[in-house]
Amino acid sequence: MRAKKALGQNFLIDDAVISRIIEEGVPKENIPLVEIGPGPGALTRKLVLKENELWAIELDQEKVELLNREFHADTLHILHMDALKLNVRDLWGDNKGWLVGNLPYYITNPLLMHFLDQGDRLKGMTVMVQKEVADRIGAGPGSRAYGILSIAVQLAADVTPLFDVPPTAFWPQPKVTSTVLKLEMRPYPGFNTDKDVFFRIVRAAFAQRRKTIINTLSGGLGITKEQTKEILERAGIDPGLRAEDIGILDYQKITLIWLSKAK
Missing domain, CATH: 1.10.8.100 (rRNA adenine dimethylase, C-terminal domain)
Structure with a gap:
C-alpha cells in the first residue's frame, strides 16, 4: 500500500476514530451511502457492515484494485472516477442519501462546493477536513475566519463539529490536526433570493x-x-x-x- 502525495493521500488507520465516525456521524436509518476517497478501505470495512447500499468513489487505480479484491459487488459498488465529476443522482436517483469522506486537503473546498450544489439529493454529509478549514466553515460574522466558505456551507446545512482527529490517526501522518464535521442539509431560514x-x-x-x-x-x-x-x-x-x-x-x-x- 502506497500513499501518493500527488493525490493528497493520508490514510485513516485508527479504529477508535473510525468507530466514532460511524457511531456519531452516519445515520442509523437505511439510506444510500457514498464514501469519497476510501483508499485501502479502513472506513469502508465498517460502512459495509451497516448493510446500506454503498458506493465508494476512488481516483487511484491501485486502491480500486485493492478494494475489488476484498469486496463483492453485492455489498459495495466501487467506482473508479474523480469525485468532482460525480452526480449522486446517478447513484440513487430521486432518493436522498448521505456522503462520508476523509476529504483530501488540497481539494477540500471544491469537493464541498460540488456536493453542496447537489444538496437536494443529500440528507447530509460527514466529512473529515483540516481543522483550520472546519473553523472557517463554522465561523460567524465578526470572525476573521468567516468568509465565502462559511456562508456557502451554512446556507445549505446545519454544521456540527463532532471531534478532532490527531495526526497519529493517519498513515503517513499529516502535519495538521483534522476535524470531523456533520452537515445536515436544510433550507436556510428566511433565504429566498437568487x-x-x-x-x-x-x-x-x-x-x-x-x-x-x-x-x-x-x-x-x-x-x-x-x-x-x-x-x-x-x-x-x-x-x-x-x-x-x-x-x-x-x-x-x-x-x-x-x-x-x-x-
Missing part, C-alpha cells in the same frame, strides 16, 4: 477583505460609491463595515435591492 446573484455579491464583498464593504462592492459590481452607499443604506448596513462583519440575511438584503434596481 443564489447565483447572491454569491456574485458575496464574492465581490470578500474580494479584498481589508477594504470596507462600500469599496469592495463598488469595485466588484462596477457601480459608483454613491450607488453602493444607497444600496447599503437601504439595507440598513453601515458602509464602513467589512465583508466579514455581515451576515447571510444582510447579504440577502443587498441582493434583493440590487435585483430590484436591475429591473
Whole structure:
C-alpha cells in the first residue's frame, strides 16, 4: 500500500476514530451511502457492515484494485472516477442519501462546493477536513475566519463539529490536526433570493477583505460609491463595515435591492 502525495493521500488507520465516525456521524436509518476517497478501505470495512447500499468513489487505480479484491459487488459498488465529476443522482436517483469522506486537503473546498450544489439529493454529509478549514466553515460574522466558505456551507446545512482527529490517526501522518464535521442539509431560514446573484455579491464583498464593504462592492459590481452607499443604506448596513462583519440575511438584503434596481 502506497500513499501518493500527488493525490493528497493520508490514510485513516485508527479504529477508535473510525468507530466514532460511524457511531456519531452516519445515520442509523437505511439510506444510500457514498464514501469519497476510501483508499485501502479502513472506513469502508465498517460502512459495509451497516448493510446500506454503498458506493465508494476512488481516483487511484491501485486502491480500486485493492478494494475489488476484498469486496463483492453485492455489498459495495466501487467506482473508479474523480469525485468532482460525480452526480449522486446517478447513484440513487430521486432518493436522498448521505456522503462520508476523509476529504483530501488540497481539494477540500471544491469537493464541498460540488456536493453542496447537489444538496437536494443529500440528507447530509460527514466529512473529515483540516481543522483550520472546519473553523472557517463554522465561523460567524465578526470572525476573521468567516468568509465565502462559511456562508456557502451554512446556507445549505446545519454544521456540527463532532471531534478532532490527531495526526497519529493517519498513515503517513499529516502535519495538521483534522476535524470531523456533520452537515445536515436544510433550507436556510428566511433565504429566498437568487443564489447565483447572491454569491456574485458575496464574492465581490470578500474580494479584498481589508477594504470596507462600500469599496469592495463598488469595485466588484462596477457601480459608483454613491450607488453602493444607497444600496447599503437601504439595507440598513453601515458602509464602513467589512465583508466579514455581515451576515447571510444582510447579504440577502443587498441582493434583493440590487435585483430590484436591475429591473
